[in-house]
Amino acid sequence: MTHPEWSWDLFVAGGRPHTLGNVQDAVKGGRRVTDFLSWIARNFDRSVTWKDLDFVREVWDGPIVIKGVLDADDARDTVKAGAQGLIVSNHGGRQLDGVKSSIAALPRIVDAVGGDLEVYMDGGVRSGLDVLKALSLGAKACFVGRAWAYALGAGGEAMVSRMLGTLKSELATAMILTGCDDVKAAGRELLDL
Ligand SMILES: Cc1cc2nc3c(=O)[nH]c(=O)nc-3n(C[C@H](O)[C@H](O)[C@H](O)COP(=O)(O)O)c2cc1C
Secondary structure (H helix, E strand, O other): OOOHHHHHHHHHHOOOOOOOHHHOOOOOOOOOHHHHHHHHHHHOOOOOOOOHHHHHHHHOOOOOEEEEEOOHHHHHHHHHOOOOEEEEEOHHHOOOOOOOOHHHHHHHHHHHHOOOOEEEEEOOOOOHHHHHHHHHOOOOEEEOOHHHHHHHHHHHHHHHHHHHHHHHHHHHHHHHHHOOOOHHHOOHHHHOO
16 A cells, blocks of 8 residues: 555556566466466486586587586586686575675685686676776676566666666775776775785
8 A cells, every 4th residue: 555556557557466586387287476486496407417507508509607606626627628718606695594795705716717717707796896806806797686686677668778777886985995997907906805
């Protein structure tokens, strides 16, 4: 009642059974979110290994970027497996409570494989200053997960644009205040490391 526009959008304009769109075709007759979640749980393959990348390589000839690396040895295996990039990511801390932060894992991984492939980062990026920290520690770029999802939920595409604009202006402020005039040249000295 206190958010009439949201209520209208959800219950009147978009009030349909909530499904997971990307697996909708696979879950015939699925209507409740729990139908989809149990299908996903049944399809998680815990036997996956680096060898499975051979299959990916067979069916995809573009660049391969491996997401979810937090450990320098795994990063080296990523290079051996022939990937062109990796994303240092703790998946937003959603899988394991207490997992290390991506930003803490980043420097060791950059030191281990930074010259061999492109290193990106996500997890916990909440501001333009966080972006500058990630770039300073050697990430080529970083990503946001919750930020765009929350913005989209709160105000659609326009709010996602606004969120990106906010990150950009915060990044500019952080660059000015740290004396950085080129993000490509941002290094650990910005963090006094
Ligand atoms: C609701 C939700 C669902 C997600 N599902 C997946 C997923 O299926 N596969 C995956 O690799 N990461 C998944 N992630 C993690 C994001 O891809 C990303 O790594 C994370 O959100 C980045 O952290 P941040 O939310 O702090 O920006 C999910 C994140 C959220 C919030």
